[in-house]
Amino acid sequence: MKLSIKWLVTILITIFSIYLVFALNDEGPLRILFNLLTFAGIYGLAAIGLNVHFGLTGLLNFGHASFMGVGAYVTLLLIPHAAGREGEITESGLPFLLAVFIGVIAASLFGLLLGLPAIRLRGDYLAIVTIAAAEIFRLLVRDLESITGGVYGIINFSDSLQKYRPIFLENFVSNYELNPSQIWVGLLSWISILFVLLILRRLTNSPWGRALRAVREDEDAVRALGKNAVWLKLQSFMLGAGIAGLAGVFLAFNYGSLQTTTFVPLLTFYVWAIMILGGVGSLSGPIFGSIIFWVIISETDKLASLIFENANGQQLAGVRFVLVGLLIMILMIFRPSGLLGKKEELLLNVK
Amino acid sequence: MIDQLGNGLLLGIIISVASVALSLLYGVTRIVNFAHGEIIALGAIVTLFLSGPVDSKILFLERFSPLGISFAVSAIIGVILCGVFGGLLELLLFRPLRKAEVGNIAVLVVTIGLSIFIRHLYLLFATGRVQNFPLDLERRQTYLFIEMTPRNFKVLIAGLIVMIIIGLFLTFTRIGKAMRAVRDSGELASVSGINSDNIILFTWISSSMLAGLAGIFQAIINDVRYNMGFLILLLIFAGTVLGGIGTSFGAMVGGLLIGIFVQVSVALPFMEGHTEAKNAVALAIMILILLFRPQGIFGQKERIS
Numbered sequence: 334m335k336l337s338i339k340w341l342v343t344i345l346i347t348i349f350s351i352y353l354v355f356a357l358n359d360e361g362p363l364r365i366l367f368n369l370l371t372f373a374g375i376y377g378l379a380a381i382g383l384n385v386h387f388g389l390t391g392l393l394n395f396g397h398a399s400f401m402g403v404g405a406y407v408t409l410l411l412i413p414h415a416a417g418r419e420g421e422i423t424e425s426g427l428p429f430l431l432a433v434f435i436g437v438i439a440a441s442l443f444g445l446l447l448g449l450p451a452i453r454l455r456g457d458y459l460a461i462v463t464i465a466a467a468e469i470f471r472l473l474v475r476d477l478e479s480i481t482g483g484v485y486g487i488i489n490f491s492d493s494l495q496k497y498r499p500i501f502l503e504n505f506v507s508n509y510e511l512n513p514s515q516i517w518v519g520l521l522s523w524i525s526i527l528f529v530l531l532i533l534r535r536l537t538n539s540p541w542g543r544a545l546r547a548v549r550e551d552e553d554a555v556r557a558l559g560k561n562a563v564w565l566k567l568q569s570f571m572l573g574a575g576i577a578g579l580a581g582v583f584l585a586f587n588y589g590s591l592q593t594t595t596f597v598p599l600l601t602f603y604v605w606a607i608m609i610l611g612g613v614g615s616l617s618g619p620i621f622g623s624i625i626f627w628v629i630i631s632e633t634d635k636l637a638s639l640i641f642e643n644a645n646g647q648q649l650a651g652v653r654f655v656l657v658g659l660l661i662m663i664l665m666i667f668r669p670s671g672l673l674g675k676k677e678e679l680l681l682n683v684k
Numbered sequence: 685m686i687d688q689l690g691n692g693l694l695l696g697i698i699i700s701v702a703s704v705a706l707s708l709l710y711g712v713t714r715i716v717n718f719a720h721g722e723i724i725a726l727g728a729i730v731t732l733f734l735s736g737p738v739d740s741k742i743l744f745l746e747r748f749s750p751l752g753i754s755f756a757v758s759a760i761i762g763v764i765l766c767g768v769f770g771g772l773l774e775l776l777l778f779r780p781l782r783k784a785e786v787g788n789i790a791v792l793v794v795t796i797g798l799s800i801f802i803r804h805l806y807l808l809f810a811t812g813r814v815q816n817f818p819l820d821l822e823r824r825q826t827y828l829f830i831e832m833t834p835r836n837f838k839v840l841i842a843g844l845i846v847m848i849i850i851g852l853f854l855t856f857t858r859i860g861k862a863m864r865a866v867r868d869s870g871e872l873a874s875v876s877g878i879n880s881d882n883i884i885l886f887t888w889i890s891s892s893m894l895a896g897l898a899g900i901f902q903a904i905i906n907d908v909r910y911n912m913g914f915l916i917l918l919l920i921f922a923g924t925v926l927g928g929i930g931t932s933f934g935a936m937v938g939g940l941l942i943g944i945f946v947q948v949s950v951a952l953p954f955m956e957g958h959t960e961a962k963n964a965v966a967l968a969i970m971i972l973i974l975l976f977r978p979q980g981i982f983g984q985k986e987r988i989s
Contacts, residue, residue: 381784393789395796450975456789457716461921462974465967468918476961602800604792640808651808658801667779 338341338525343672347621349484350628357632362533363509369627371519375583377623378526380607381533381616387665388614388674389537390569393460396447396467397577397604402596403443404578405585406474408436414490416482422489429493433582440578441571443470448570452563475593487591494518494586515587522583526620529576533616536572545569575626599654606657609664612674621672685800688947690830696943697843698902699916703848703923704932705894711867711930712887714788715778718795720895720920721913722802727766728903728912729810734758737818755819763896770892773798774885782884799914806910815908839901846897847936853933863887867930919946919963922970928980938980943965969984 354369355362377403386394411432415422426432451462474481481487491514498517506513536542547555548562548569555562585591603626611622630653637652670676706720733794735758736750753761764934777798781791822833834839865873866883874880895913902912919942927938949955949965973980 343877393792450971454974457792458974458978460716460792461925462971465918465921465970469964469967469971472961472964476958476964527741599800602796605796611791647812648808651804651812654800654804655808658797658799660802661797662794662801663797665797666786669790 334502339673343618343621347624348423350625351529353632359548361468361510362650363512365631367511367519369631371515371522371587373623373627374519374522374526375580376586376604376607376627377611377620378529378583379524379577379580379604380611380619380623381526382573382580383436383604383608384611384613384616384619385533385569385573385576386609388678389542389549391456392452392566392570393456394463394570394573395460395598395601395605396463396465396470398596398598398600399447399467399470400440400444400577401573401581401600402467402470402474402582403581403679404436404440404575405489405581406436407439408432408492408576408587409487409591410480411435412493416485417478418483418485418486420485421471426493429497432493433579436582437575437578440581441575443568443578444570444574447574449566452566452570460677464601467596467598467601470565471542471596472594474527474596481593482591484593486593487585487681488589491586491589492552502513514589518583518587520581523584525579530616530620531580533678537616540599541565541568549678573607602661605659606664609661609671610671612671614675614678615671615673618671618673625672626660629660687831688951689944690832692837692944692947693830693840693940694832694836694905694943695919695947696829696838696895696940698898698905699923699937699943700936701843701846701894701901701966702898702916702920703786703927703935703942704847705891705898705921707924707927707930707932707935708863708887708894709891710924711932712863713778713782713884715795716788716792718792718917719773719799719802721911721915721917722799722806723766723770724899724913724916725806725908725910726769727899727930728908729806729899729905729910730765730896731755731758731762732817732908734761734811735818754848755817759900763893764778766896766899767889767893770888770895771885772851773892774888778888779881779884780926803914804984811908811910817903819904836905839904843901846894847912848905850894850932851936858954859883859886884894890919918970919943920968926973927971927981928982931980931982932981934980937982942969 351366354366358365379397381392382400385399386392386397410416412426412429413422413424416428426436427579427670447463447466450458451466454462475483477483478485494512495517498513502517502520503513506516537545544560544565544567546556547560548565552562555565584595588595607622607626608619608623610626611620612618633653633656634649636656641648664671669679702720702724706717709715709720732750734751734753735755736752738750738752747788751758778791782795786794808849816889819835822835824831824833825837827837854864862873862878862883863886865876865878866880870880873883899913899963902916920939923939923942924935925938926942927934927936946962946966949962955962
């Protein structure tokens with residue numbers, strides 16, 4: 334990794350945003366910081382998955398929320414949980430790691446299922462199809478109450494993960510009045526990011542990764558060289574969807590309950606904003622993008638209180654989303670490559 | 685099933701008007717406008733603010749009281765303001781982007797950001813609650829074999845008339861022909877002396893006015909909410925795709941069909957107890973159409989893969 338100006342600026346901005354958390358919060362800055370770092374880890378992981386789709390392969394995926402949803406729902410339904418209006422309890426379940434593994438595979442297969450037909454479509458059509466498919470997924474999950482708990486969601490599943498929480502975490506946490514279960518989820522998500530990045534770094538520098546980028550640049554040339562472009566795209570779709578599925582699992586454990594309302598299109602747009610901010614096509618960009626993004630998000634209540642006296646929850650959410658929308662627009666117009674992306678590697682036009 | 689047909693026609697006419705607007709814009713500018721829903725909501729919100737009773741505090745942080753203008757005038761002003769808004773969007777945002785030769789995927793992402801931005805401005809400054817137009821309640825009556833309130837029946841008729849006007853406009857007027865020319869080939873059109881910038885501006889204005897009208901229809905039939913446009917945006921895409929992307933006539937029929945599909949699907953045997961999933965039916969139809977007949981019912985073949 335060469336320490337170019339781009340990197341320097343990115344790291345400085347990241348450090349500055351973390352400093353802002355301490356500067357703006359007199360009470361319990363550490364709690365706020367760890368809360369937002371947990372979210373940053375989870376969303377960063379999802380954004381890395383999306384970057385495999387859009388950054389590496391040029392696939393315009395706007396259904397990312399559904400991949401996260403499939404991962405979360407499949408995993409949680411396989412471990413002990415309570416679901417639905419009556420809170421029907423399922424005591425038995427698979428071992429935790431096996432359940433997560435199946436959840437991630439399920440998300441990948443959903444990627445394949447969605448990708449098989451959709452991948453033939455041109456960019457803007459793919460965007461519409463993926464966002465529609467994600468909505469179909471959400472509506473079906475909400476509707477199939479007997480299996481998924483419907484609008485009542487799934488609860489009481491956290492023990493499967495929390496029973497593995499190491500002791501040293503408790504000691505560390507009790508000194509600062511932090512929430513140990515959240516720190517554990519956050520820690521795991523950041524460890525996952527590390528692993529995923531190591532794997533992706535190897536993959537993208539392999540002949541496979543080069544072929545993938547070649548698909549993005551010129552699909553016909555890839556075909557002419559005898560590579561199967563469609564299969565390459567499908568592999569990319571599955572890989573990114575699997576990563577998103579893992580992020581979905583962490584998201585569920587962070588909330589402690591699973592609701593269908595989590596997987597609305599806005600979740601996808603959050604992940605898009607993070608990916609664009611971090612840098613499309615840059616492997617580690619989403620990490621920095623995610624931290625900066627969540628600092629902005631978690632400090633919006635300060636901004637909101639400037640505009641509204643006693644802002645209520647709805648107004649806080651409103652200010653946040655106004656900022657997210659503005660961020661997406663401004664970045665896409667003035668700096669589509671984000672903090673760490675390369676402009677020449679961006680796919681901005683339908684071929 | 686007949687019960688649902690009336691609801692289907694009403695939803696259909698909303699989607700139909702909005703789909704024509706979306707399709708016109710896509711045809712001429714090649715922009716997939718995710719902020720279309722927000723222009724729809726604008727029409728309804730402006731109309732609500734203008735026509736609401738003066739003593740009620742419903743909009744704008746409860747700081748300003750509505751103006752209490754008569755409903756018909758409010759609706760007309762609402763539609764015109766939507767046109768102005770669309771024109772401003774073109775002049776201030778999309779024309780500069782076009783001149784800077786920003787790619788169409790980047791523009792698509794910009795419209796998504798714009799949509800989130802505007803929608804939550806409504807949430808902040810207009811209305812976070814579900815509101816209704818200040819109109820009297822009416823009893824349902826039977827027209828032929830379909831039951832609906834007289835007001836909704838008027839909406840249906842008005843929608844059909846608007847469709848006919850658009851059809852005539854595109855076919856016979858000079859500017860309508862120019863719009864179709866730019867849609868078919870921008871370069872050929874400018875060679876024949878058509879100023880495509882003006883045509884695109886005109887398209888933004890007319891598309892936004894139609895969207896605003898669709899929003900007023902939707903608010904009369906249902907209600908006003910800050911996210912009302914986003915809620916039916918995917919159905920509008922479905923209508924546009926079903927009829928054939930870029931064809932105005934197709935979008936009219938496609939929108940109407942999608943509305944009827946959505947409402948009638950509630951009455952299907954396997955949908956019993958699953959009314960919430962009715963939108964999924966329309967979206968599934970759209971995906972199937974894109975896969976097996978991407979040119980839609982009326983569109984011409986075009987490379988989309």
